Amino acid sequence: MQNVSDHTQQINAWIALCQIDRMFPDSLRRLGYTVDIIDPHFFHDGDAVNPDLILTSRGHNHSIVIDCKSKTLKEEQNEKYEAIHHSPEFLLTRGVVSSAEAGEDYDAEFAYSSFADLSVNPFLPENDFAVVHFDEDAKQFTIRTLEDYEFNLDELQAQFPIRTGTRRLPTDYFPFDVGTGDDDYQQFTISILQSTVHVALEQDTFDADDLLEDAHPLWVDLDEEMKKELRAHTEKVINKYQQKGLNEHIEKVQAGNKDEWKAVSKSLQALQRKVDEFVEDVQAELEQTEIGDYVD
């Protein structure tokens, strides 16, 4: 798919496997899995651990801890994730996992997920990790586990390979990667435009934080460094929109040392006529911008 990063697509696909959706398989939902936590962050043995998702089935008293990768793996990551296999109950006792019941038979498994074939990766560890490959053909994705890297829970492993029946994955449970990788620029730009209109009709003045809280479900849980980066992105995007003509609808106002905006026209029919041009132009300009240019 265009304009959505592989990372964002994977996160959405895993969430969708736990949902009822007539256009996408619900293989994990049928085993009782729900999305326990998106972007979990916790500590173990002095290390910060930050996978992408934890899915938990109460019925099986089992969690899947997933890290969505591109092609690269790092040895130190493997070591962090081994702890989950060796002592999964710490996820319960520290309150990381909320949907499972405490008990001796609780288990959690770690899984790498990727669109790339990780079997050739030199850092693929020799342990009990599951490794899931999203294999795309002309008609669909086949989500399969690599041989020797399968899930230990038999009922879970039996679901694989999962055939999606479509290449058109859901994309909006997790609308854009908070790292704003290049492939998610377009989702970022339309999310900010949507939130600009939404927030401008709700409140008198607004700033980048208001837009980000509205645009991304994970905003309040992000660390300060990430928030700083996203603020810079957002101000860049809204300033680009201003240059393209959004200033006829949204006006910049001075508020101390930060930028704020307010709505000056609520004629959304007039704005609608310019939207395509806005998004395409801003997208094109942002793609030519180096990542470092964002950070003040």
Next chain:
Amino acid sequence: MSTTSIQSRRDLFEHLEYTIEGTYDELVDDQELQPGQTMLKTFLIESNVTPEQLRERVDIAEAREVDFDLHELVIRRNGNDHTFFLDSSDSRFWTLYTLEESDDAKAVVKDMVSGVRNGLDYTWMPVEQQRDIMEMGEFRDVGVSYEADEVFSSDYIEDRLDFGDLSVQSSGRGTSTLFDILDSQEELSSFLSLSAVGIKREISGSFVLERVTHNGRFTTSGGDSIQLHIDTVEEIKNRYANLLQRIEEHHRISYESKEHGTGIDGTPLVIELDNEIEDVREFIENIITSKNPLRLWGAKTKLDDQYWKVKGIDLHNNDKYTMEICPEWIRLYLDEEACGNTALRIYANLQRHYDSNAVMEVLE
């Protein structure tokens, strides 16, 4: 109409019962109403505001509290005054009664529900609910009105659709048979969009003749029991309210910040299309124009040649929505606080203006 004698709900309903008995007698005897004589029109309105907030948004010349949660409103439009009785005892679904001329009444209500962020909307009944209404009494008449030209441009209709508009009105003997014949024609079935259904409802010796439109307008052409009319409106409202409640319970996506990350709840709605979209980009450009009846503002991005994403705002409540659209289906994500009526407006209007065979499953 003189309404000074109406001091309570009972007074109002007695007055309306007298009216529907009179209109029926005239129609039976003379097949037409006397000058100045009108039928009862009842509008079912979905509301997210209070009656007091309504007064800030509509030009109300006079307002009088008749009974608890019942107000007489004289609404000014183009220099003319129009009398309505607003029953807001159900705060989410208001009932508006009027004896004004049909076109005037429709225009006043259209103004009332069409403003940006005004928190009011029609009750947009999907085809399935209209067909259920047919089962509530003896089937009397039907209006089929496929009006793609209300949503789609002439170029789009010329290039992509078999019909720009298709209108069939039928009443009397054989209507049911005619409708069944049309309905059985595969090449027509996607375009048989119901605009109104008419029934004669009889219970325990009382009867009422009702014509119910796709957007919650009841026209009562006769009867001998206002209570049966009220009961009919209530029953249809309850079915609609149940559908809306299920959408809001299961199909809004919410996120919860937890100590170690973020949780998610809710699932999107999917509208499956029988009339497949030939060009998804053009289709989207026609449905996100910010105009009635869909009232959707939005920005689109391409996911593949025939798979696009729209992120936008529903202008009736300023709620966010996201759609993913391909030729065969539309996936609709509603925000945590979104009004479920957004989904029903999109669904019912796609059935009415694009594909009457479209199906949207709502979880129980």
